[in-house]
Amino acid sequence: MAMPQFQxxxxxxxxxxLDLLGRHRSSVKLLCGGTDLLIKMRAGAxxxxxxxxLNRVAGLKTISYAGGDGLVIGGAARISQVGKNAEVRRxxxxxAHACSVMATVQIRNMGTVAGNLVNAAPxxxxxxxxxxxxxxxxxxxxxxxxxxxxxxFFTGPGLTVLEPGEMVEAIRVPDxxxxxxxxxxxxxxRSKVDIAAVSVAGFLNLDLEGRVIRCRLALGSxxxxxxxxxxxxxxxxxxxxxxxxxxxxxxxxxxxxxPIDDLRATAAYRRAMVQVLAxxxxxxxxxxxxxxxx
Amino acid sequence: xxxxxxxxxxxxxxxxxxxxxxxxxxxVLREDLGLTGTKIGCAQGDCGACTVIMDGxxxxxxxxxxxxxxxxxxxTIEGLATSPQELHPxxxxxxxxxxxxxxYCTPGMVMSAKHLLNENPHPSExxxxxxxxxxxxxxxxxNKIVEAIGAAADKMASSAKxx
Numbered sequence: 001m002a003m004p005q006f007q008x009x010x011x012x013x014x015x016x017x018l019d020l021l022g023r024h025r026s027s028v029k030l031l032c033g034g035t036d037l038l039i040k041m042r043a044g045a046x047x048x049x050x051x052x053x054l055n056r057v058a059g060l061k062t063i064s065y066a067g068g069d070g071l072v073i074g075g076a077a078r079i080s081q082v083g084k085n086a087e088v089r090r091x092x093x094x095x096a097h098a099c100s101v102m103a104t105v106q107i108r109n110m111g112t113v114a115g116n117l118v119n120a121a122p123x124x125x126x127x128x129x130x131x132x133x134x135x136x137x138x139x140x141x142x143x144x145x146x147x148x149x150x151x152x153f154f155t156g157p158g159l160t161v162l163e164p165g166e167m168v169e170a171i172r173v174p175d176x177x178x179x180x181x182x183x184x185x186x187x188x189x190r191s192k193v194d195i196a197a198v199s200v201a202g203f204l205n206l207d208l209e210g211r212v213i214r215c216r217l218a219l220g221s222x223x224x225x226x227x228x229x230x231x232x233x234x235x236x237x238x239x240x241x242x243x244x245x246x247x248x249x250x251x252x253x254x255x256x257x258x259p260i261d262d263l264r265a266t267a268a269y270r271r272a273m274v275q276v277l278a279x280x281x282x283x284x285x286x287x288x289x290x291x292x293x294x
Numbered sequence: 295x296x297x298x299x300x301x302x303x304x305x306x307x308x309x310x311x312x313x314x315x316x317x318x319x320x321x322v323l324r325e326d327l328g329l330t331g332t333k334i335g336c337a338q339g340d341c342g343a344c345t346v347i348m349d350g351x352x353x354x355x356x357x358x359x360x361x362x363x364x365x366x367x368x369x370t371i372e373g374l375a376t377s378p379q380e381l382h383p384x385x386x387x388x389x390x391x392x393x394x395x396x397x398y399c400t401p402g403m404v405m406s407a408k409h410l411l412n413e414n415p416h417p418s419e420x421x422x423x424x425x426x427x428x429x430x431x432x433x434x435x436x437n438k439i440v441e442a443i444g445a446a447a448d449k450m451a452s453s454a455k456x457x
Contacts, residue, residue: 003316005295008361031359038357039338051315055362080351104428105406107339109351110358193340193427 003038004047010056014169017052018142021165024050030167031055032076033111035103036119060169063088070175073113075168079126080108091176093288094129094184094201101186102126104193114168117150120158120225121195127154127226128201129184131218133173140169147172154225179206181288183281186220187273189264196221197265200253200277204236204285212236217249217278222257222270229256232278241286250278300364304329305373313360320344320355323370331371331401335430342429345402346370352409354428371401374408383453384408387446388439395433403429407443415451419444
């Protein structure tokens, strides 16, 4: 199918981006990596009259970490940049792993983490680890900013709470306390290039006696949006995890999942694999938390 | 739709072209600049045949609007060899190791290898395979390509030492 026609705007400041989003509100899309948007446009699924490129806006690609404040990922930061960032690798290994294995080298060099979230696929590889790290999205529009918890961000396949005229300026991820561990695991038929059939991300923080102070678990590709697992988290919090408790928490993750049969896997397989992956994610996160790293 | 005047910097050469905003970089490279080394396979970012290096990283030129490449530094397969007489070490290794069969994926493979070796001059076999995960080949079974890139890395490292 032929590419529809549109106008491309290439502003240099965030203010101009927001002006353009406001002015062309009825038929505008943001363009950064283009790896989801341009494919949808060529397939005829989207036909905006205006594209506003973020690629010449100064300062939007920054990735910064400060102890106490945590990590800030700029709205135009590339997936590969995030995956290679030394602090992300050390403190947020689940996110670093997602950003190093999803899609292909070329797509990771082009696509952004913000775009991966806004595209809002249930299988979005950065969504589950960012949910596990308790991330928020900083949304900006002409006249204001708001911070949205990622757990409140997704409303359905391809859908988010962002309003027309609003864009993701940055993603904020809370700092990681000592005695924390985290992990992201995904399964797909080919293991490269293709979309995850199931994925699980976890984060654990332990006290000095080895009890869980904080646990977050998130699932991808097993519901209409990436999902958190509050019941599983509560099973672990306040407890000293052992194999049996980990298996119980993983079973609660299975109960939180709402998978369907599709070309990538059956619902039954997905449920079985949520159990397996959640156990592995929790075991690895626990080992890391006990090891004192980070 | 009105054409936009853009300046492309490809393999160090500057080109002024007028393009419709909806045209892809790969089409402008091939049709307007006559640089047909870059291939179109799937046209949706899966196969890697259209891989070029822009501002130092490998990208899919089938998913990049030409207007977005305005004044950015683009390297295509035509820009790798330092002279018409001498192939780039990666290209030479592909020939020596029989890593080319039908040849359609080869320019993209070579550009992905170039990006990989820029970032990691001494990759393990596993790292080479990871680095090629965005490039499909239906002929070779990949083994000879992986061998060629390993050999090119050794060659480039030893000539860097001598140089």
